[in-house]
Amino acid sequence: MTDTSCKKTTMPGAERTVRVMFVCEGCMAIYEASQVSRTATKYFRCEQCDGIVYRWSGNYDYVQWKRYPKEQAISADPTPQRGRSSTRAR
Ligand SMILES: [Zn+2]
Numbered sequence: 158m159t160d161t162s163c164k165k166t167t168m169p170g171a172e173r174t175v176r177v178m179f180v181c182e183g184c185m186a187i188y189e190a191s192q193v194s195r196t197a198t199k200y201f202r203c204e205q206c207d208g209i210v211y212r213w214s215g216n217y218d219y220v221q222w223k224r225y226p227k228e229q230a231i232s233a234d235p236t237p238q239r240g241r242s243s244t245r246a247r
Contacts, residue, residue, distance in 0.1 A: 179211045187224070189225060192217050192218075195216075197219075201222055
């Protein structure tokens with residue numbers, strides 16, 4: 158038997174990642190996420206204004222949400238949105 162445990166396995170070629178951009182309608186923060194093909198029903202909440210940036214349900218899931226700090230055109234407004242307390246969801 159040959160030992161191949163140290164060899165790198167080939168990457169799963171069928172799996173391809175698509176980067177998708179989303180803009181929060183509440184505060185215009187820009188996010189980037191990876192689209193993966195698996196069934197999911199979720200939503201993503203804005204880190205800044207706590208609003209729903211995107212809601213999805215179907216054959217694709219969105220993971221690895223990253224905020225674009227460079228597009229931060231808005232001044233940090235401490236005013237809570239719609240009376241909702243701005244608790245940090247972390
Ligand atoms: Zn927002």
